[in-house]
Amino acid sequence: MSNPYAKLPNWAEYGLIPLVNLVVAFLVAGLVVLLVGENPLNAAYHMVNGAFGRGEYIGFTLYYATTFIFTGLSVAVAFHAGLFNIGSEGQAYIGGIGVALACLWLDRTMPWFVVFPLAIIGSAAFGAMWAFLPGWLQAKRGSHIVITTIMFNFIASSLMVYLLTRVMKPLGSMATQTRTFEAGGQLPKLDWLLSIFGLNIGNAPFNVSFLLALLAAFGVWVLIWRTRFGYELRTMGHSPSAARYAGISETRITIIVMMISGGLAGMMALNPIMGEQFRMQLDFVQGAGFVGIAVALMGRSHPAGIIPAAILFGMLYQGGAEIAFEMPAISRDMIVIIQGLVILFAGALENMFRPAISRAFASFGQRSAAVQTKGA
Amino acid sequence: MDFFQTIIALLESTIRLSVPLIFAALAGLYTERAGVFDIGLEGKMLGAAFAAGAVAAVTGSVFIGLLAAILISVLLSLVHGYASITQRGSQIVSGVAINFIVFGSTVILGEAWFRQGGRTPALSGDARFQTWDLPFADAVKDVPFIGPIYANLLSGHFLLTYLAFALVPISWWVLYRTRFGLRLRAVGENPGAVDTAGISVIWLRYRAVICCGILCGFAGAYLSLAMNAGFVKGMTAGKGYIALAALIFAKWRPVNIMLACLLFGFLDALAIRLQGNPLPLIGQVPVQLMQALPYILTVILLAGFIGKAIPPKAGGIPYVKER
Numbered sequence: 001m002s003n004p005y006a007k008l009p010n011w012a013e014y015g016l017i018p019l020v021n022l023v024v025a026f027l028v029a030g031l032v033v034l035l036v037g038e039n040p041l042n043a044a045y046h047m048v049n050g051a052f053g054r055g056e057y058i059g060f061t062l063y064y065a066t067t068f069i070f071t072g073l074s075v076a077v078a079f080h081a082g083l084f085n086i087g088s089e090g091q092a093y094i095g096g097i098g099v100a101l102a103c104l105w106l107d108r109t110m111p112w113f114v115v116f117p118l119a120i121i122g123s124a125a126f127g128a129m130w131a132f133l134p135g136w137l138q139a140k141r142g143s144h145i146v147i148t149t150i151m152f153n154f155i156a157s158s159l160m161v162y163l164l165t166r167v168m169k170p171l172g173s174m175a176t177q178t179r180t181f182e183a184g185g186q187l188p189k190l191d192w193l194l195s196i197f198g199l200n201i202g203n204a205p206f207n208v209s210f211l212l213a214l215l216a217a218f219g220v221w222v223l224i225w226r227t228r229f230g231y232e233l234r235t236m237g238h239s240p241s242a243a244r245y246a247g248i249s250e251t252r253i254t255i256i257v258m259m260i261s262g263g264l265a266g267m268m269a270l271n272p273i274m275g276e277q278f279r280m281q282l283d284f285v286q287g288a289g290f291v292g293i294a295v296a297l298m299g300r301s302h303p304a305g306i307i308p309a310a311i312l313f314g315m316l317y318q319g320g321a322e323i324a325f326e327m328p329a330i331s332r333d334m335i336v337i338i339q340g341l342v343i344l345f346a347g348a349l350e351n352m353f354r355p356a357i358s359r360a361f362a363s364f365g366q367r368s369a370a371v372q373t374k375g376a
Numbered sequence: 377m378d379f380f381q382t383i384i385a386l387l388e389s390t391i392r393l394s395v396p397l398i399f400a401a402l403a404g405l406y407t408e409r410a411g412v413f414d415i416g417l418e419g420k421m422l423g424a425a426f427a428a429g430a431v432a433a434v435t436g437s438v439f440i441g442l443l444a445a446i447l448i449s450v451l452l453s454l455v456h457g458y459a460s461i462t463q464r465g466s467q468i469v470s471g472v473a474i475n476f477i478v479f480g481s482t483v484i485l486g487e488a489w490f491r492q493g494g495r496t497p498a499l500s501g502d503a504r505f506q507t508w509d510l511p512f513a514d515a516v517k518d519v520p521f522i523g524p525i526y527a528n529l530l531s532g533h534f535l536l537t538y539l540a541f542a543l544v545p546i547s548w549w550v551l552y553r554t555r556f557g558l559r560l561r562a563v564g565e566n567p568g569a570v571d572t573a574g575i576s577v578i579w580l581r582y583r584a585v586i587c588c589g590i591l592c593g594f595a596g597a598y599l600s601l602a603m604n605a606g607f608v609k610g611m612t613a614g615k616g617y618i619a620l621a622a623l624i625f626a627k628w629r630p631v632n633i634m635l636a637c638l639l640f641g642f643l644d645a646l647a648i649r650l651q652g653n654p655l656p657l658i659g660q661v662p663v664q665l666m667q668a669l670p671y672i673l674t675v676i677l678l679a680g681f682i683g684k685a686i687p688p689k690a691g692g693i694p695y696v697k698e699r
Contacts (some may be wrong), residue, residue, distance in 0.1 A: 034486060035485065035488075036485070036488040084466075084468055084469075129532035137508075137675070143675070143676070143679050143680070144678070144687065146413075147620070147621075147624060147674070147678060150617055150620070151621065151674055151675050151678075152670040152671075152675070154668060155672060158665070158668035161664050162665070175436050290472070290476070293472060297469065297645050329488050330484065331484060333484055334480060334484055337476070337477055340473045340475070340477035340478075340479075343469060343472055343473035343476065344455075344459065344473035346472070347465065347469035347472075348459035348460065348470035348473055350465065351463055351464065352463055
């Protein structure tokens with residue numbers, strides 16, 4: 001397909017356009033706040049204050065950001081290969097089984113640094129397994145990955161309800177959750193990291209899985225831009241026919257990419273299960289997989305973009321709770337609207353403002369060229 | 377006779393549960409046949425259900441509520457159309473976005489306007505659809521076998537229920553026997569050829585998207601004005617995705633869509649009925665398995681193990697005129 005738009009300088013491509021899209025999304029969200037009869041500026045103030053006003057708030061913001069880094073990376077890796085993985089939600093949910101099994105098995109006998117690596121492997125393996133089938137079906141049978149991953153989200157949800165009501169729940173308990181893990185299944189908080197900046201973490205569940213998320217982001221960058229496999233998967237994403245012509249196996253790439261994507265989504269489960277609740281509960285993912293779509297789109301599928309985008313959404317989640325507290329008319333569902341608007345403007349309508357910006361650049365370029373010729 | 381009564385009751389709730397699926401799946405049929413994928417069926421249905429519930433509660437008129445539902449749903453469709461046809465953005469991303477925006481908005485606006493925890497006020501009287509008895513339903517009620525089938529199964533549904541089933545042959549006729557339908561199918565298979573014939577691809581796709589909006593409006597209005605007495609937060613509960621599954625399961629054909637929706641409706645009705653009751657021969661079936669069955673069946677079909685589902689060829693690809 002021909003690209004109808006002129007190339008922009010990098011800072012405009014990766015900085016200005018996402019920023020403009022984000023601003024428009026927030027303006028529309030502001031309209032919704034007006035419609036409800038509240039002051040959008042007040043809401044914005046409460047949000048920023050609620051997300052960054054205190055060490056504890058920052059801890060919560062970064063705790064949510066950790067989750068979104070994992071799911072954002074998951075969606076982004078698939079994007080690079082031209083695959084749209086809507087199934088991060090289900091893969092993260094299933095990934096929880098891996099975490100819970102490791103914790104239930106060893107939490108009473110082993111310290112956390114023994115359980116943690118096993119839980120990482122478990123979560124990634126279960127997440128990858130849940131993504132393997134849609135990948136395999138896409139590669140071998142040509143079933144559309146979007147549809148199969150949507151279906152797998154629902155199947156995962158039913159499966160987990162079954163497991164948590166019948167299998168993984170302690171005997172005699174009514175609550176749909178596993179038993180609470182002992183010390184070995186609880187990740188240490190990153191209070192020292194915040195105290196370097198003179199902040200007090202308070203009750204915030206900000207924990208070591210944040211470091212793992214950063215490591216994963218680095219790993220994804222290496223994988224996509226510094227390895228042969230990454231080159232192949234980007235080739236496939238840009239042009240499947242070119243990839244085929246170059247002898248790249250689409251089947252192999254599709255299946256492996258989906259498994260990596262599922263593994264990253266699965267690792268998200270570490271943060272809420274071992275970092276905050278110390279047990280696996282029903283619906284612990286809470287839509288984080290879908291937030292990952294917004295994060296990946298906003299971060300332009302680059303780890304360096306995904307981390308700030310994830311922190312932005314962490315701010316929305318933490319600050320949104322604060323708005324709900326201060327302004328009862330605005331519940332936390334406001335975040336869902338903003339998330340949708342970001343997906344709409346940064347994703348589906350990403351080209352809406354491009355012609356205007358291109359034109360502005362073109363006329364500016366002409367003018368500066370004219371000035372130069374006059375000077376010479 | 378008791379067994380017979382149970383079957384009648386089961387089939388009756390099958391019909392009740394499959395109506396929104398039929399509306400939504402037919403809605404998806406129009407856009408997807410025109411080459412615009414739409415995973416925003418869920419969001420449009422939810423938005424329509426909210427508009428119907430809110431407007432019917434305020435005006436007290438079920439038909440104004442229905443109109444509001446259609447209006448909102450068409451507006452949402454046009455947003456999807458603008459993003460995916462005019463702006464040539466990703467159709468999937470746009471659908472996902474609409475689902476989120478609608479879910480959040482209905483909760484926030486519902487709570488701000490009515491303060492009932494995201495519900496709209498309960499509807500009664502003229503603000504809600506009433507069931508219709510077919511002629512002679514009372515007279516034939518006591519005739520053995522045929523009587524209960526006619527009086528309990530076929531009679532006593534909502535106007536929208538009959539409309540949904542009538543729309544199946546109508547959609548077939550529109551798609552396969554009219555000029556509009558031929559062009560609509562062509563634009564989903566080979567938009568370049570349609571363009572060469574001097575027909576606007578853009579305008580055709582917009583019309584298809586508007587058809588989708590109208591039908592999703594009916595689906596939403598059915599949920600909040602007929603099946604329930606008012607809007608409840610997140611009341612579509614994945615029905616839009618089941619409709620999408622039914623559309624694929626039916627291989628994008630109108631009559632198959634009705635059958636697929638009835639099948640998925642039946643599974644739903646069965647799951648409700650079996651809750652806690654063991655099945656003869658098989659024993660206790662977990663409810664969760666029954667709930668997951670439509671999705672599992674669709675995956676198996678998509679994998680090509682029960683026939684092959686071939687989507688419209690140009691589906692999901694924005695049309696760029698050659699320059």
